Amino acid sequence: MSMAEPAxxxxxxxxxxxxxxxxxxxxxxxxxxxxxxGLIGPNGSGKSTVMxxxxxxxxxxxxxxxxxxxxxxxxxxxxxxxxxxxIVFQHSRPLHxxxxxxxxxxxxxxxxxxRLLADPxxxxxxxxxxxxxxxxxxxxxxxATLPFADLRKIEIAKAIARNPQVLLIDEPFAGLTSAETAAxxxxxxxxxxxxxxxxxxxxxxxxxxxxxxxxxxxxxxERIAEGTADEVMRxxxxxxxxxxxxxxxxxxxxxxxxDRTTPFLEVAELSVQYGKAQALQNVSIHVHAGEFVSVVGLxxxxxxTLFNAISGLLPYAGDIxxxxxxxxxxxxxxxxRNGVVQCSEGRNLFTDMTVRENLDLGxxxxxxxxxxxxxxxxxxxxxxxxxxxxxxxxxxxxxEQQMLTIARALMMKPKLLILDEPTLGLAPxxxxxxxxxxxxxxxxxxxxxxxxxxxxxxxxxxxDRVYVLEHARIVWEGAPAAFAAEMGTGYL
Amino acid sequence: xxxxxxxxxxxxxxxxxxxxxxxxxxxxxxILGLLTVAYYFGVFAMAWDLLFGFAGEVNFGPTFxxxxxxxxxxxxxxxxxxxxxxCVAAGALAAVLGGVVLALPALRVRGPYFGLTTLVAVLMLQxxxxxxxxxxxxxxxxxxxxxxxxxxxxxxxxxxxFMAVSGAILFALSRSPVGLILQASGQDAVQAGALGFNVxxxxxxAFIISAFFSGLAGALMxxxxxxxxxxxxxDITVGVQIIIAAVIGGRRxxxxxxxxxxxxxxxxELLRPLGDLSNFVVFAMALVVVLLxxxxxxxxxxxxxxxx
Numbered sequence: 001m002s003m004a005e006p007a008x009x010x011x012x013x014x015x016x017x018x019x020x021x022x023x024x025x026x027x028x029x030x031x032x033x034x035x036x037x038g039l040i041g042p043n044g045s046g047k048s049t050v051m052x053x054x055x056x057x058x059x060x061x062x063x064x065x066x067x068x069x070x071x072x073x074x075x076x077x078x079x080x081x082x083x084x085x086x087i088v089f090q091h092s093r094p095l096h097x098x099x100x101x102x103x104x105x106x107x108x109x110x111x112x113x114x115r116l117l118a119d120p121x122x123x124x125x126x127x128x129x130x131x132x133x134x135x136x137x138x139x140x141x142x143x144a145t146l147p148f149a150d151l152r153k154i155e156i157a158k159a160i161a162r163n164p165q166v167l168l169i170d171e172p173f174a175g176l177t178s179a180e181t182a183a184x185x186x187x188x189x190x191x192x193x194x195x196x197x198x199x200x201x202x203x204x205x206x207x208x209x210x211x212x213x214x215x216x217x218x219x220x221x222e223r224i225a226e227g228t229a230d231e232v233m234r235x236x237x238x239x240x241x242x243x244x245x246x247x248x249x250x251x252x253x254x255x256x257x258x259d260r261t262t263p264f265l266e267v268a269e270l271s272v273q274y275g276k277a278q279a280l281q282n283v284s285i286h287v288h289a290g291e292f293v294s295v296v297g298l299x300x301x302x303x304x305t306l307f308n309a310i311s312g313l314l315p316y317a318g319d320i321x322x323x324x325x326x327x328x329x330x331x332x333x334x335x336x337r338n339g340v341v342q343c344s345e346g347r348n349l350f351t352d353m354t355v356r357e358n359l360d361l362g363x364x365x366x367x368x369x370x371x372x373x374x375x376x377x378x379x380x381x382x383x384x385x386x387x388x389x390x391x392x393x394x395x396x397x398x399x400e401q402q403m404l405t406i407a408r409a410l411m412m413k414p415k416l417l418i419l420d421e422p423t424l425g426l427a428p429x430x431x432x433x434x435x436x437x438x439x440x441x442x443x444x445x446x447x448x449x450x451x452x453x454x455x456x457x458x459x460x461x462x463x464d465r466v467y468v469l470e471h472a473r474i475v476w477e478g479a480p481a482a483f484a485a486e487m488g489t490g491y492l
Numbered sequence: 493x494x495x496x497x498x499x500x501x502x503x504x505x506x507x508x509x510x511x512x513x514x515x516x517x518x519x520x521x522x523i524l525g526l527l528t529v530a531y532y533f534g535v536f537a538m539a540w541d542l543l544f545g546f547a548g549e550v551n552f553g554p555t556f557x558x559x560x561x562x563x564x565x566x567x568x569x570x571x572x573x574x575x576x577x578x579c580v581a582a583g584a585l586a587a588v589l590g591g592v593v594l595a596l597p598a599l600r601v602r603g604p605y606f607g608l609t610t611l612v613a614v615l616m617l618q619x620x621x622x623x624x625x626x627x628x629x630x631x632x633x634x635x636x637x638x639x640x641x642x643x644x645x646x647x648x649x650x651x652x653x654f655m656a657v658s659g660a661i662l663f664a665l666s667r668s669p670v671g672l673i674l675q676a677s678g679q680d681a682v683q684a685g686a687l688g689f690n691v692x693x694x695x696x697x698a699f700i701i702s703a704f705f706s707g708l709a710g711a712l713m714x715x716x717x718x719x720x721x722x723x724x725x726x727d728i729t730v731g732v733q734i735i736i737a738a739v740i741g742g743r744r745x746x747x748x749x750x751x752x753x754x755x756x757x758x759x760x761e762l763l764r765p766l767g768d769l770s771n772f773v774v775f776a777m778a779l780v781v782v783l784l785x786x787x788x789x790x791x792x793x794x795x796x797x798x799x800x
Contacts, residue, residue: 055686056685057682057685057686076685076690077682077685077686078684078685078686078687078688078689078690078691081685081686081687081688082688086686087686089683089686093679093680093683095672095675095676095679097675097744098672098675102672105669105672106672106673106676106687107687109669109672109673109689111673111688111689111690111693113670113693113694113697115668115669115670116664116665116668116669116670117668117669118668118669158687162687162688
């Protein structure tokens with residue numbers, strides 16, 4: 001390829017803000033024809049936003065996106081698609097009343113209101129595409145009757161039906177078995193060999209290392225490294241973001257907890273299924289009273305599902321016991337009222353209410369005196385919340401919102417506090433503040449904490465014990481100090 | 493596979509229409525009158541189903557479109573007495589214009605706000621009709637001097653074949669490539685956009701088509717009744733009945749809406765001896781159908797056929 005020929009996809013100075021949060025900052029990269037480019041970053045790093053900006057699903061605040069030399073920044077999605085970009089979404093939402101063949105045909109239709117009869121060639125082309133992605137055997141089935149991997153194939157088929165020169169694929173292997181992953185990888189390589197520019201978006205280098213020519217690693221909206229997969233895996237900043245460098249841990253030995261025989265919380269052989277996807281498989285964990293346990297796992301590993309099952313929000317197989325008594329049959333409200341309180345990933349603050357009102361709401365069941373005492377203690381734990389008392393929760397920064405979420409949960413005087421990804425989308429300096437608050441919480445109270453994180457830096461320092469959840473299973477359990485040596489490489 | 497069943501359903505529907513076209517030979521004028529209204533109602537409901545079932549937009553104001561068509565035709569006839577077909581065409585056109593004016597801003601807002609916008613439009617139209625009484629007849633209603641015909645049988649056949657043609661067009665449209673794109677846009681606008689479809693364009697087109705048939709049917713029904721009033725064409729209750737007809741008939745089926753409309757009108761007639769209670773019973777039955785058979789009558793019919 002000559003130097004003058006433009007790369008298929010060129011991104012320069014791309015920036016996107018959501019309110020006060022800079023989700024993508026000054027991003028720049030090129031993806032050439034016949035190349036697979038990996039865009040990786042932990043949850044909340046902005047990588048999906050980059051993809052949406054390229055596809056026109058979100059409008060960039062600044063910067064340039066060129067497809068074959070044409071500037072498309074700010075264009076509506078359908079125009080960018082027609083220019084030659086295609087996207088494979090992570091979640092498949094096919095038309096359920098139509099067959100697989102009809103779903104593929106949909107993608108072959110022109111954007112015209114006058115087209116009342118399908119082109120006779122459409123059928124033939126749809127069948128050819130189906131054969132290519134391996135759907136020939138199920139053309140007349142409805143999507144609801146198909147296994148998960150086939151649903152992903154429908155998404156790929158739809159994306160390539162438009163013969164895009166730039167193909168964006170969001171988390172290509174999420175939810176697939178290793179055999180399916182191999183088949184999917186082959187398909188992606190074929191698409192590259194057609195001369196397309198392929199952008200893969202994923203959480204870590206490892207999952208895409210075999211495929212990519214180059215990788216760009218992102219963290220809180222910014223580029224932290226770029227190069228070959230090996231180079232990026234060796235990069236110091238990447239290692240620090242993913243593994244936390246040299247973490248000081250302060251684990252207490254398991255034998256130091258009094259409830260050794262019957263732990264405060266016991267999850268036994270827990271399995272959860274979402275339709276066809278196995279979200280959790282025979283997961284067993286336990287948490288002692290007063291213990292701080294971290295469950296580490298990448299996005300989609302099943303952390304949120306585990307916590308929602310404990311909180312009584314999901315049907316499950318297996319058993320969950322609190323102090324020896326099964327929680328099965330208890331409603332989510334009863335479980336929470338009895339002291340198992342979850343701070344969910346989405347934060348769920350009442351954004352139009354003030355900070356103080358959010359806290360008061362959390363303390364509804366306390367007497368006025370207890371409530372005042374609890375609030376005074378929380379203001380010591382999170383001094384910033386005292387200053388922000390009269391401000392609407394929605395106007396707080398992401399970090400402040402997270403502190404408020406934790407504080408509101410603490411107003412309920414929980415016996416077990418479940419924190420689901422409190423670091424989601426937060427800048428490192430904010431993480432430190434929250435980390436310090438958790439440390440004080442651990443030192444000054446007898447609270448039991450179950451923390452779910454993909455950010456290892458944040459999950460390890462306070463933990464007494466760590467579980468690693470991967471593809472719906474617990475694959476490792478141990479002391480935080482042993483994590484980097486035994487599990488580290490899987491997290492790059 | 494799809495096209496085969498489309499043809500089959502259309503053939504069965506045509507056979508049914510031909511069969512009921514012989515009803516004037518053996519049925520009283522009173523019943524013919526009821527069915528005439530039911531058929532127009534069926535068109536309202538089919539037009540609504542195109543928007544809700546396919547484009548995924550809940551239009552709480554079908555009567556805004558119907559009422560605009562009926563009143564435009566009626567007022568025009570009152571003022572200038574042009575040929576009736578011109579009044580009817582003007583009614584359909586006015587409904588389309590009103591629909592575009594409403595849909596352009598309404599399609600920008602998401603979720604429940606679209607529905608809310610359409611609901612407010614009905615209230616505004618109702619207010620306009622009541623306030624501008626010298627033009628619209630106000631609360632008493634508008635008397636329309638001309639009629640298409642005074643023969644019950646001919647009126648019945650006009651309504652029947654108008655419904656049949658509208659139904660065939662709307663049904664074919666829903667099963668065409670455009671219908672597929674519309675369904676994709678309604679189900680997942682982001683994905684439809686990423687596949688290169690201009691979602692707003694397709695939804696606007698659906699709204700225009702829905703408005704056209706609603707307005708046309710409204711205008712024809714106004715000439716049949718020789719009057720137009722808020723209670724028959726605009727009131728929120730009428731809109732709710734249209735929605736119920738479409739839903740119990742079978743969402744996303746277009747033709748089911750006709751079954752729903754005939755059911756609603758037949759039931760309120762059969763239950764008339766119950767007095768004020770009749771409406772309650774009809775609504776309760778509709779509720780049972782919606783809760784227990786979300787596929788509606790049409791869903792029940794096609795399912796039993798598939799298994800049999």
